[in-house]
Amino acid sequence: MELALQQKLVARLATDREFREKFFADPAGVAASEGLTVAAESFAQIHPEQVRQLARVLRRRRLAVVGIHLPLTRKALGERFADLFRNYAVSPPPGKQPFEDALGFAAFLEQHAAEKGLDPQWAPSIARYEAAELEATWLRRRLLVRCFPHAIKQLAALLTAGEVPPGSYQRSTTAVWWRTAASSRLKHWLG
Amino acid sequence: MGRKTEITNLLANLPRLGAGLAYREPFRDELLQKQSEVDFVEIIGDHYLDAPPERMDELVLLGEHFTLIPHFTNLSLGSAEEIDPVYVEKITSLIKRLSPPWWSEHIGYTRAGGMTLGHPAPLPFTKESVDVMTRNIVTVRRAIATPLILENICSPLLWPGAELAEPAFISEVLTSGGCGLLLDVTNLLTHATNLGGSPEDFLAELPLDRVVQVHFSGGHETNGRLVESHAQPVSEAVWKLLDAVVARAPVRCICLERDDNFPPLPEVLWQVERARAIGRQHRRWN
Ligand SMILES: [Fe+2]
Numbered sequence: 001m002e003l004a005l006q007q008k009l010v011a012r013l014a015t016d017r018e019f020r021e022k023f024f025a026d027p028a029g030v031a032a033s034e035g036l037t038v039a040a041e042s043f044a045q046i047h048p049e050q051v052r053q054l055a056r057v058l059r060r061r062r063l064a065v066v067g068i069h070l071p072l073t074r075k076a077l078g079e080r081f082a083d084l085f086r087n088y089a090v091s092p093p094p095g096k097q098p099f100e101d102a103l104g105f106a107a108f109l110e111q112h113a114a115e116k117g118l119d120p121q122w123a124p125s126i127a128r129y130e131a132a133e134l135e136a137t138w139l140r141r142r143l144l145v146r147c148f149p150h151a152i153k154q155l156a157a158l159l160t161a162g163e164v165p166p167g168s169y170q171r172s173t174t175a176v177w178w179r180t181a182a183s184s185r186l187k188h189w190l191g
Numbered sequence: 192m193g194r195k196t197e198i199t200n201l202l203a204n205l206p207r208l209g210a211g212l213a214y215r216e217p218f219r220d221e222l223l224q225k226q227s228e229v230d231f232v233e234i235i236g237d238h239y240l241d242a243p244p245e246r247m248d249e250l251v252l253l254g255e256h257f258t259l260i261p262h263f264t265n266l267s268l269g270s271a272e273e274i275d276p277v278y279v280e281k282i283t284s285l286i287k288r289l290s291p292p293w294w295s296e297h298i299g300y301t302r303a304g305g306m307t308l309g310h311p312a313p314l315p316f317t318k319e320s321v322d323v324m325t326r327n328i329v330t331v332r333r334a335i336a337t338p339l340i341l342e343n344i345c346s347p348l349l350w351p352g353a354e355l356a357e358p359a360f361i362s363e364v365l366t367s368g369g370c371g372l373l374l375d376v377t378n379l380l381t382h383a384t385n386l387g388g389s390p391e392d393f394l395a396e397l398p399l400d401r402v403v404q405v406h407f408s409g410g411h412e413t414n415g416r417l418v419e420s421h422a423q424p425v426s427e428a429v430w431k432l433l434d435a436v437v438a439r440a441p442v443r444c445i446c447l448e449r450d451d452n453f454p455p456l457p458e459v460l461w462q463v464e465r466a467r468a469i470g471r472q473h474r475r476w477n
Binding site: 003004006007008010011012014015039042043045046047050051053054057058060061062064065067068092093095096097098101137138140183184185186 | 215216237238240241242243244245246248265269270271272300303304306307308309310312313315319320323345346347348349350351352416418420421422450451
């Protein structure tokens with residue numbers, strides 16, 4: 001099953017930045033250490049720029065999908081959404097489903113905000129709110145309660161309509177999602 | 192069965208759908224009001240697997256208004272490791288539920304060593320890859336009788352050790368798998384141009400008699416490279432290529448893909464109408 005190993009190697013090269021750089025420092029060596037035998041030499045000829053381009057293509061597709069799952073966060077951060085995503089997407093997407101990448105990125109944003117700050121200050125709350133909604137929707141939570149230090153309802157309405165005027169928007173908000181049964185429709189309350 | 196008979200059988204019962212749109216959530220409400228301007232809707236099947244009931248309501252609503260064509264990404268027909276039987280089961284049940292005239296996937300792989308890429312990666316153009324694709328297609332077709340068509344992908348990476356030219360590779364896969372072609376003209380233009388080749392030459396080598404559906408979309412240029420971003424208006428180069436394909440291939444439908452930077456729906460529908468007119472001009476539908 002040499003081809004399966006080769007495909008795994010290419011998939012890692014295209015999604016794992018650290019692995020990519022390690023590989024290009026010693027292509028034949030890394031290919032051999034990944035179990036490739038007959039193709040180790042030919043993999044030494046793989047074009048670094050082509051691999052980096054492929055990584056860019058895959059990252060752009062991931063970014064588009066994550067943007068669809070976190071539309072308010074994307075609006076809140078503007079162009080920084082893509083910049084921050086570039087820092088996040090240095091390893092393969094977590095999980096098998098598209099929403100899992102969005103949850104991963106929302107968690108990354110929260111950590112980034114805690115360590116380095118994020119402007120506007122309410123942006124991490126919006127990301128956490130959208131992540132909670134994804135979790136309630138796709139993981140079919142029966143009951144999910146989240147508290148936020150910002151006026152989520154007002155911010156969501158402003159973001160949907162267009163721009164959010166400068167301000168602190170500090171106000172504690174509670175959000176609840178529930179289903180009466182796993183097979184019933186999701187309900188939502190935001191206060 | 193001879194090649195000609197096999198293709199005739201494949202295409203004989205497929206309806207001429209016309210011009211339509213790949214469904215994206217921001218279009219939902221407006222799209223339902225513009226039903227008469229869209230001949231069919233392509234949905235991303237993966238978005239409705241393991242989906243909660245409120246999500247499936249959306250699919251029911253769309254199905255009440257449009258012919259739906261499911262398009263999948265994560266089946267990974269090019270994977271040398273076994274394809275995921277659970278995923279096959281899930282898509283089988285979704286396709287049964289929709290009973291579409293055909294369904295589509297890609298010539299590439301999205302799963303390897305426990306990773307799911309979410310977007311197809313290229314295959315080496317070798318006999319072994321053709322065999323892998325064929326084996327997986329046969330497995331899937333055993334479960335799903337609905338005709339399968341496969342899309343050409345756009346990739347900047349060429350694997351070392353190719354034994355076939357890419358159009359010949361695509362042709363072999365389709366022939367041995369008994370599949371139609373979902374020809375993405377924007378992928379074709381982007382791919383051939385970025386690799387320093389000519390889209391027309393690439394096109395001339397493809398089995399155009401197998402084209403069932405066409406994808407087209409807008410892209411942009413960055414650092415001298417084309418990017419199929421699906422986020423811009425369709426360029427004149429793409430329109431020209433689309434026209435050339437529809438003139439020569441027995442196209443059953445043309446589908447516009449728009450994934451980002453969403454304009455008001457009328458701007459998108461104008462492009463759908465232009466595609467419909469191209470099909471009409473070449474007598475693919477009335
Ligand atoms: Fe496409």
